[in-house]
Amino acid sequence: MRRAEAPEVSSASRAPGALEVSRSIIRTASLEVERDDPEQGPAQAEALAKTHGGYAQSVTSESATVRVPAERLDGFLGAVPALGKVARQTVTADDVTEAHQDLKVRLANLERIRDRYLELLQRAVTVEDTLKVERELERVTAEYELYKSRLEGLESQVTLATVSLHFERPVRPGPVGWVFYGLGKAVKWLFVWD
Structure with missing residues (x-):
C-alpha cells in the first residue's frame, strides 16, 4: 500500500491566503513470515529494523514489534523477505491530520x-x-x-511506523494431505480449464 499524500496544488491555482497543509499519516504493518526456525526470526527482525533506523519495541519467542521511520517503511517491508517467506502482509495508513x-x-x-x-x-x-x-x-x-x-x-506515531512480525513454521501436508491436495487439483481440472 502506498503512502497517502496530499495532492499537489500549483501556486497559480491555489486560492489567495490558502495554507498548504502537510498530511499526518500513521502507518502500520502486520506480517506473517514462514521460516524453518521461527525462534530466530525476532532477533533478525530487530537487526533489520536497526539497519533501517528503527528499533524493537517488543520481542517474544516468535514475534517482534518494531518501529521504523515512516519514510523508510517501504524499504523495510521490501527487505522482510530476507527473513523468510511472507505468507500474509497488511499495511494501513490512517490520516490523523x-x-x-x-x-x-x-x-x-x-x-x-x-x-x-x-x-x-x-x-x-x-x-x-x-x-x-x-x-x-x-x-x-x-x-x-x-x-x-x-x-x-x-x-x-506519525514519525515512526509500527510493524508487527509473527514468525511460524511453514505447514507441510502429510501423506494423507497430499492425497487430498491431488484430489483438489483433479476436481478443479474437471470444472475449470485455464
Whole structure:
C-alpha cells in the first residue's frame, strides 16, 4: 500500500491566503513470515529494523514489534523477505491530520491562557486573588500537559511506523494431505480449464 499524500496544488491555482497543509499519516504493518526456525526470526527482525533506523519495541519467542521511520517503511517491508517467506502482509495508513492540527491549536490556546494567568499572578494584590489565580493556573497547566503529552504521542506515531512480525513454521501436508491436495487439483481440472 502506498503512502497517502496530499495532492499537489500549483501556486497559480491555489486560492489567495490558502495554507498548504502537510498530511499526518500513521502507518502500520502486520506480517506473517514462514521460516524453518521461527525462534530466530525476532532477533533478525530487530537487526533489520536497526539497519533501517528503527528499533524493537517488543520481542517474544516468535514475534517482534518494531518501529521504523515512516519514510523508510517501504524499504523495510521490501527487505522482510530476507527473513523468510511472507505468507500474509497488511499495511494501513490512517490520516490523523485533523486531530494533529486540533491538538496544536488547543495547545497554543492553553499556552496563551497560561501566560495570561502568570501575568495576573504577578499583579495579584491580595492573598485571595493570588489563590484564585494559582488554582486556575494549576488547572490550565494540567490541561496543557495532558494535550502536550497527546500531541507528542501522536507525532511519535506519525514519525515512526509500527510493524508487527509473527514468525511460524511453514505447514507441510502429510501423506494423507497430499492425497487430498491431488484430489483438489483433479476436481478443479474437471470444472475449470485455464
